[in-house]
Amino acid sequence: STVYVASHLSGRMAALNGADGRKGWDFRVDGTPRRAPVLTQGLSRQLLIFGTDEGQIVAIDAKSAHDSAPSNAAWTKPLNGPVSGDLTFGWIAGEEEGEGYGLIVVPCEDGWLYGIDPATGRSRWVVRSDATFRGPAKIIGNRVYATNRDRMFCIDADTGHRIWYPASTAGLSEFEKNEFFGPPEGYEHAERVLADDGTRAFFTRGHSVIMRCASSDGSIESEYAMSAFDFFMTNTVTGDLLLGTKDGYLFSFK
Known part of the structure; x- marks a missing residue:
């Protein structure tokens, strides 16, 4: 087995042998890895994904500690600030049995919550907030639950649209509730x-x-x-x- 550890001192992501703790390889990134990395499941290639204090999400091949280090990142995604909580990986079920896709949910210091395709790093959706999200978010079924300050956001994992709305949205149309620059408050x-x-x-x-x-x-x-x-x-x-x-x-x- 392999254990992946982020070092704030060296700014590297290291792969350790799970049996004895010996380091197999490390991977240098711009900035310092922040928060625990997450492993993807169910993709054509298994990736190790983590955020940095430079405001980037980085994905590398989750190689064994017995292998050589990844030569390059599989993808990187810039954010508007450092991650503010642990990343969450989940598998979102499709309409038919056996269908579905992976989702990485990233809370950020910019007050936004990012839903990211773990295979490519592309944004599936973004939810903005009036305060920094504190992770980790929780994926239950086809929903994402995330908290900023003392407010809860209940989000459709597929679209990023709100499922629960704050009182401030009373009287607004569905478009106004879900439009990108709509009310930033969460459920009270x-x-x-x-x-x-x-x-x-x-x-x-x-x-x-x-x-x-x-x-x-x-x-x-x-x-x-x-x-x-x-x-x-x-x-x-x-x-x-x-x-x-x-x-x-x-x-x-x-």
């Missing part, structure tokens, strides 16, 4: 997504509130205030949210 209530089964979605708000929202528009269906919560998992059979606390309690939210 939620902060962190926990699960979404297409009918209901679970979120946290603040440090102690669990919310169940309608998956269609984010409208709040119920809330539960807790003194603390520590661990989350989803029952894959029923879709219920299971929550455990360090003081020995287990909660199930339907």
